[in-house]
Amino acid sequence: MSQAEGLKELRGPSPLWSFGLLRSELLTTFRRWRTLALLGVLAAVPVLVGIAVRIETSDGSSFGGGGPGGGGGGGEGPAFIAQISNNGLFLVFTALAATLPFFLPMAIGVVAGDAIAGEASAGTLRYLLVAPAGRTRLLLTKYATVIAFCLAATLVVAVTALAVGALLFPVGDLTTISGTRITYAEGLGRALLIALVVAASLVGVAALGLFVSTLTGSGIAAMATTVGLLITVQILDQIPQLDALQPYFFSHYWLSFADLMREPVYWDDLVKNLGLQALYAAVFGSAAWARFTAKDITA
């Protein structure tokens, strides 16, 4: 509905003008020091992991001696870490596995939590709405921007890991979890696919954060609540007594992206993960919309 309404205007504005807000929102978000700092922290993770593995293996010993089936990380460290010294491309998978449980969703929580509440606490929300941005249009724009940030954050991790991996370790054909060999080019393709799946895994947290953001007039409170919820869910997901509930936690299938490194790809958990993220986006997106469009803006 957001674009159609502009059409009845006297001066006949182009429906495309509606996207000016999205452009402005993207520019504003990615020009903030806070956003750049978050991306910087995320970029530091693969660098640190890469250097650590390099130091660990510099005496010639291989890290944990990862055989073809060692994709699970052997109980020590994140998935794929054992293979990094054999092939730098595995640093991409390791870095994503290391940042997905906490660093990535925390960064998303900060950006999503601040989306509406930050504007409210700065007072800029009332001017956007009087402009008039339109509540539905503003909310959609905010959500699109958070999704863009999910993608950017994931790609920052993946690209840094790719560069560091190529710099510190040999690259070449690689072995999948199932033991088959694939070419480096195909490996790169899988890495890109995995990055996209990881970004999509964050869609649920993004919707949750946006909903929390419509509940309060304080950006800090919204960010803290979202990150708090994230930690709580991660802890509950570890408690065996709650296994009946766990399939509904947004983080439950996150690490299923590793299944993309099987030959053939094992889709079950991947599909469950994406379906769950879509469910979260629908439920909390609707809740955010219902809340935001009916809210009295007094800040």
Add this chain to the structure above:
Amino acid sequence: MGEPSATEPGQGSAEGVEGAEDAVIATRALTKRYRGGQLAVDGLDLTVPAGSVFGFLGPNGSGKTTTIRMLMGLIEPTSGTARVLGRPMPRAARAVLPQVGALIEGPALYGFLSGRDNLLRYDAADPTADPRTRRDRVAAALDRVGLAAAAGKKAKAYSLGMKQRLGLAAALLQPRRLLVLDEPTNGLDPQGMREIRALVRELASDGTTVFLSSHLLDEIEQVCTHAAVMAHGRLITQGAVADLAAGARGRLVVTTPDAGEAARVLKEQGAGDVVVAEDRVTAEPPEGDPADLNAALVAAGVRVRGFGVERASLEDAFVALTGEGFDVAG
């Protein structure tokens, strides 16, 4: 919500202007009760004529800002209706608000953006604003409020007065039919205040209706053609400023070294509310010719240095209407 207006409400008639006469803002029994039960605005019937500079007066906490927020579609009324530019709010917000410039409860800016980028962002938020003319319109708005030189500076480095000007510039990004300015001279120095007043007059002479809220009575008196007074969420009066001030009677002022004697004589002659301040005695004039009063003073041996009736100010009108001072509502 009921639509008490005679015209067809909503979709059908795009030009529902006839029904609302030529009022730019018309509210009927507009009421807002906050969730805590506090009645912020109580049955407001406000009519702002087109082309007027309308002063919206009231102490802090009297419901001015809540009213403005309802008019701008930020707050849903509990009951009653509000029409802005002849269309119902908040339902017609998409069509109405691009023609309205607003400064609500002080400016709000992105501190990490420059003044120019702040305006570019607010302009981008309006889906009816042409992006091809955006930069020019932003430059013109900055120029109009005297901020052209500071346009590239980060907004967090702005002084309060500069922020206020930038907020005004945001309201002037497009030609507007209505400007809603909530306390526009807050934080400005006397020179800045004078510039804003000049700007308001200039905009009004171009045909823009200006709705100006303030707690500064003399400010309203200087620029406004019409005014409304609110207290405790209720509208006390509205009308042309000249009529409002005329409603209150002027005060008698006698300057004399014999202040005590003068006060006694004035009371004797039937003057009320006699106040003595050093060599100045003021009072409510009694009925009759002031010349007789002067004669009585002179006859009593009072050495009169000055004698006259001061024109009633809006403040006198306000005090006469509310029976109280201009303090924060309890």
